[in-house]
Amino acid sequence: MPDELEKFSCVVPSRTIEPLIAELAGTFKDIAGFSVLVLQVEAVLPEIPELEELSSSPSGERKPPSKLEVFFTRDRISTNELYDDIEASLVLRPNYLLTVVLSALIAALGMRSGQTAVVIGAMIIAPLLGPTMAMAMAATLGDRSLGRRSMVTLTVGILAALAFTFALGMFIEVDPLVAELRNRTIVHPADIALALACGAAGVLAFSQGASLSLVGVMIAVALVPPIAAAGLFFGSGEHILGFRALFLLATNLVCINVAGIVTFLVQGLPPRNWRITSGIFLIWLAILLLFIGLVGGRFAIGGNSPLFSNVTSSAAGTPAAR
Known part of the structure; x- marks a missing residue:
């Protein structure tokens, strides 16, 4: 290579990228011009044997990986690749804000008119994958x-x-009894299960390097509709319903983080400090258990608390409910 540099290329299974990069960085990080470029290989001819077969040493210097090590080192892209994929989505650009606003407005109009297909379209363009x-x-x-x-x-x-x-x-006139809006004012156990599934599926697909648009829909389905519903309710004067929609948003966000952390760990993402990781996870889990308790007690306190009362009674004074 120019400037007296040397270039080495190798093909490795996805699950070995993480330790390979760490070992290379530890050995060559102080050498000027050192860099690692990771590219996805779609096909190799002729076929290459598994790395374990190539790396087995007759002298026994390196032991083959145990079943536990193989399980926790899944076929995912490396941590460096995850950082690269997520970096651009964390910059507050005008396009990010504009797309978020447009997706929320489209979702709001779709829910107001009861058009589920329009709501789904709003989720597709929502750029909430990166920060979530x-x-x-x-x-x-x-x-x-x-x-x-x-x-x-x-x-x-x-x-x-x-x-x-x-x-x-x-x-605009907002009818709280429209099904698409009413569903964003009550948190059911199924909503918690949906948000947990969205978080786990989103992280699983994201860590495999799947299409960001596909993964974004999984996350937006739990975030965009509650945001849009809350804004509509607050704007139309239905403050109680607005807070209930925000409660659904908070519940979904907590569920996505709990499921996301667990899925990242199962995928073999290595924590830098287990104390920090476990502490944050326990905080998220405690909040989730609190929300589950509130949802479980909704029917018991529904008649006395306006926050958990029935949507019909909350909207009884509006022209749309008469």
Whole structure:
């Protein structure tokens, strides 16, 4: 190579990329010009035997991986690749805010008119994958910087969507009894299961290097509709229903993080500090258990608490409910 550099290329299974990069960085990080470029290989001819067969040493210097090591080193892209995939989505660009606002407005209009297909279309364009996945990834790795950036990006996006759907709710008629809106005001156990499944499936697909648009739909299905519904309700004066939609949003966000951390760990993402990772996970889990307790007690306190009362009684004074 130019400048007296040397280039080495190798083909390795996906599950070995993580330890390989760590070993190379530990050995050559102080050498000027050192870099590692990871590319996905679609096909190799002729076929290459498994790495374990190639690396087995007759002298016994390196032991073959145990079944436990093989299980926790899944076929996923490396941590460096995850960082690269998620980095661009954490920058607060005008396009990010514009897309978040447009997706929330489309979802709000779709729910108001009861058009499920329009709501699904809003989820496809919602750019909430990056900050949401980054929160779970930061908690798993114990990366405080990544966690702060993801929280700022996600919070700004949510506030922007709430502000514009709030303005929309002030100028259009909102019927709280429309099924698409009513469903965002009550948290059912099925909603918790859905959010957990979305978080786990999203992380599983993301760690495999799947299409970001596909993974984004899994995350947006749990976040965009509650945000849009809350903005509409607040704008139309239905504050209790707005807070209930925000409760659904908070529940979904907690579920995504709990499922995301667990799935990242199962995928073999190595925490930098287990104390930080376990502490953050226990906090998220405690919040989730609190929310589950509130959902479980909804029917017991529904007649006395306006926050958990029936949507019909909450909207009884509106023209649409008469």
